[in-house]
Amino acid sequence: MEYTQLGRTGLKVSRLCLGTMNFGPATTEEDSFAIMDRAHELGINFFDTANVYGWKKGEGITENIIGRWFAQGGGRREKTVIATKLYGGMGDWPNEDRLSALNIRRACDASLKRMQTDYIDLYQAHHVDRNTPFEEFWEAMDILKQQGKILYVGSSNFAGWHIAKAQEEARRRSTVGLVSEQSHYNLIVRAPELEVIPACEDYGLGLIPWSPLAGGLLGGILRKIDKGRSASENMVKELEKHRSKIEQYEAFCDELGEDPANVGLSWLLHQRAVTAPIIGPRTLEQFDGTVRALEIELDDKALARLDEIFPGFRTAPEEYAW
Template sequence: MDYVNLGRSGLQVSPLCLGTMNFGPQTSEEDSFAIMDRAHELGLNFFDTANVYGWKTGEGVTENIIGRWFAQGGGRREKTVIATKLYGSMGDWPNEGKLSALNIRRACDASLKRMQTDYIDVYQAHHIDRNTPFEEFWEAMEVLRLQGKILYVGSSNFAGWHIAKAQESAARRNFFGLVAEQSHYNLLTRTAELEVLPACEDYGLGVIPWSPLASGLLGGVLRKLDKNRSAADHIVRELDKHRDKIEAYEKFCDELGEDPAHVALAWLLSRPAVTAPIIGPRTLEQLDGSMRALEVELDAAALARIDEIFPGHRTAPEDYAW
C-alpha cells in the first residue's frame, strides 16, 4: 500500500477511505467487524464515520459498532486513522446539533465514549453552520486539541469561500486550520472543480470525495440491470436522466477491459488535491473488488475520453468568464 499525506499534514492515510455509513442500517455488526478487519489486512488505515450514522436520533449506531470493534484490541485502534463528523441533530433539545462551542464539546465527548477511544484523529464539521462564527468554532476546536481529544480538524460539504474563511480565521489565531474537505465529487457531479478543489489545493487541504460512484450509477448499473438485477427507484430515475452518458461510459470501460466502478475511483485519484475517495462496501466482496482501482492507470487519452463523456469545469472564474 502506498500511503499518502492527508493534505499538507504529516498524517499518512491509505488512498482509499473506508466509509462506514452502511454499518448498522444495511450491514450487520458481525459483517461490519469482518469488513474492518479485512480493510486492515488490505492495508487500509483510513476509516470515516459520523455521529448521526445509523439514522436513529441520538444513538450513534455506527460509532458504537466501531467502538465495540476497537474494544476487541489487537491493535485495531492504533492501526486506524478514524475520522468522524458532527453537525446533525442528536436530540430534540436546543444545542444538540450544529457547531456551537457547547455542541462541539458535548458531541466530541459522546463520540469518544461511543467509539471507546480517548482521541479522534480527524474531527470534521459535517456541514457549514451559518449561525456560528469561525472564531467560536476554532476556539472550541483548539480546546479539544489542547485536551488531546482531537488531532486534526476537517470539513465536509463546505463551499470554496467557506474554506477560505475558515483558513483565514485559523491563521489569525496561529492555528493549523482544516486539513481535509469531504466533498460530493464524482464523474456525474463535478461542480467541486469550480471553487472547492482550487481552494483546497491552495490552502493545502486533502479532498475526500463522498459518493464516488454516484450511488451506483458509475458502478456498472446497466450491466447489472441486463442481468435482471433490481435497482432502487431513485437510481432508475437518475439513470433515465443520464442514460446516454452511462451507456457511453460503460462501453468505454469495456474497451479498457476494466470495471466501471474501478475506473470511476481511479479517475478521482488522478484529480488535483484528492487524497482518498470514500468507498462504502456492504460486503467483503465489494471491499476486495474496490482495491483494483489502485492498479488502474488512466493515460492522457483515457482521461480525455472520460472528459468528453462527462464534461467538467475549469477553475472559476475561467469557467464562466474570459
C-alpha cells in the same frame, strides 16, 4: 497499499478511505467487523464515520459498532486513522446539533465514548453552520486539541469561500486550521472543480470525495439491471437523466477491460488534490473488488475520453468569465 499525506500534514493515510455509513442499517455488526478487519489486511488505515450514522437519532449506531471493534484489541485502534463528523441532530433539545461551542464539546465527548477511544484523529464539521461564527468554531476545536481529544480538524460540504473564511480565521489565531474537505465529487458531479478544489490546493487541504460512484450510477448499473438486479425508484430516475453518458461510460470500461466501479475510483485518484475517495461497501465481496482501482493507470487519452463523456469545469472564474 499506497499512502499519501493528508493535505499539508505529516499524517499518512491510505489512498482509499473506508466509509462506514452502511454499518448498522445495511450491514450487520459481524459483517462490519469482517470488512474492517479486511481493510487492515489490505493496508487501508483511514476510516470515516459520523455521529449520525445508523440513522436513529441520538443512538450513534455506527460509531458504537466501530467502538466494539476497537475494543477487541489487536492493535485495531492504533492502526486506524479514525475520522468522524458532527453537525446533524442527535436529539430534539436545543444545542444538540450544528457547530456551537456547546455542541462541539458534547458531541466530541459522546463520539469518544461510543468509539471507546480517548482521541479522534480527524474531527470534521459535517456541514457549514451559518449561525456559528468561525471564531467560536475554532475556539471550541482548539480547546479539544489542547485537551488531546482531537488531532486534526476537517470540513465536509463546504463551499470554496467557506474554506477560505475558515482558514483566514485560523491564520489569525496562528493555528493549523482545516486539513481536509469532504466533497460530493465524482465523474458526474464535478462542481467542486470550480472553487472547492482550487481552495483546497491553495490552503493545503486534502480532498476526500464522498459518493465516488454517484450512488451506484458509475458502478456498472446497466450491467446489473441486465442481469436482473432491481434498482430503486430514485436510481431509475437518475439513470434516465444520465443514460446516454452511462451507456458510453460502460462501453468505454469494456474497452479498457475494467469494472466501471474501479474506473470511477481510479479517475478520482488521478485528480489533483484528491487524498482518498470514500468507499462504502455493504458486503465483504463489494469491498474486495475496490482495491483494483489502485492498480489502474489511466493515460492522458483515457482521461480525455472520460472528460468527453462527463465534461468537467475549468477553475473559476475562467469557467464563466474571461
